[in-house]
Amino acid sequence: MTLLRDGWHRLRRSRLVRWISLAVVMLLIVEYVVLPQILGSGNVLAALRGLPPILVLLAAAFEALSLCCYSALTMVVLPGTRKPRYFTLLRIDLSDLAVNHVVPGGGTTSAAVRYALLTRSGVRPQDALSAAMVQVVGANLVLGVLFGAGVLTALGEVRINRYFITAGIAVLVLLALSLAALSVLDRHLEAAVRAARRTARLVRFLKPASTERFVRTMAAETAMFRRDPRRLVLALFLIICYWGFDAACLATFLAAFGHTPAPGELLIAYSLANLVALTPLTPGGVGLVEGVLVPTLAGFGAPSSAALLAVLSWRILNFWLPIPVGGLAWLSLRLGVLRKPAVRGTPGDGRVSRG
Known part of the structure; x- marks a missing residue:
């Protein structure tokens, strides 16, 4: 109790925490009070209370399954044979998500938090970095595939303008280049390292040593997956489930508010919004996701009020709820399995202690 009380006092005195709390409150007011009034959609929470409970529970189940799939992915991509327990990894990923959703450009900060929690749970530093790289790169590549698939699927369903077609082609070209890069890493690693170091010297914000470490890590992961x-x-499969269950949560709310999108429409709107959210301008892409997703769905024929209510309802589960849940997950880790320093295996043995 003394540890918890001391931690609470430090949080209360932190100026950063006060500013973050104020920003979160302001975002909530703008998103759920001001914006619905401007667009004439009424009270979002009142609209949610008017939905059949079974639909809300179904949407929540889809979102929970999405998060569970991401932590299962963490278990799969972590090298080595001994790893923290799944429930420990789930709480680490929830803590990462909470930080990402409250800090502007929070990807770097949340990655540092996740790295610290993983290494404290017994994961070797290199393995923690390797898993993080593979998850981020893999998830974003699959998201690009989903966007391209959405454009191809929707060609026979709705009128797609040239901007969507151009974006779809650009994404497919980037995917092809990424696959080619992975092939080069697998077959010509040293040449790729030399090229990466030369590129880093030309770009000021890149460090040659860090760039080489990234290239070698991706090559090692590629080799690991090729062997298995x-x-x-x-x-x-887990990455597709991660994105798919989250998209299913959005589709459930859209159907609940009276619009059933075609698969191509949903894939385009959902993938485009999440690709835009990768821009580190706002915490977790708040404002950007809604600003892209609502008009895109409306452009595909969804009533504006239904699109707005569905997107804001989805964001309660997708964006806002993980903040307190992730905070509790972090607290449970620091007061539980991560309270004592991890007992690591000998260097190079590939083993870690269980969480």
């Missing part, structure tokens, strides 16, 4: 194709298939 079933692991690769499982990782891809």
